[in-house]
Amino acid sequence: MKKIDCKISDAEWIVMKVLWEEAPLTAAKIIEALSSNKEWSPKTIHSLISRLVKKGVLGVNKETPQYEFYPLVDKRDVILEETRSFIQKVYDGSLQLMLANFIKDEKISEKEIEELQRLLDKK
Structure with missing residues (x-):
């Protein structure tokens, strides 16, 4: 799959979720x-x-009686790109600031804290 070079709108994201599930x-x-x-x-x-086809994130098989659409980008890659973009836009690129704000303002379960700690220790 190729890297995404464009933004996917909220509505387009919903269509992509359907195709990431089954295509x-x-x-x-x-x-x-x-x-x-x-x-x-x-x-x-x-x-x-x-x-989505014009943006190059969906491909089209035109050799079937009805055109079939399929993703050209991997869901995980799009999520990572969206996350990076959000952190850059909202937190000036500071992952630490984003995590600090999230941890201070959200109710986090003991299980979630343990999982976050496990991820940090692994990193």
Whole structure:
């Protein structure tokens, strides 16, 4: 999979989640998957799919009777890029500041603290 060079909007992210779960899918299958939890029209979903193809994050198999869409970017890579972008934008790139703010302001269970400590020790 290739590295992502563009931003994915919140709406596009929802479409990508469907395709990261199961791909390839036709537009009809994507619409069906999204119909239960979104009030988007099929036209809106088609527009989101088209934008994702133009951005180069979705590929299209045009050799099937109905076009099939599949991710060209790995979900983990996109999550890491989004995280880096968020930390840079909100915390001027300081992971330490982000973690400090999160730990001070959030209720964290003992289990979560142990997991964070395990991750830090491993790093």
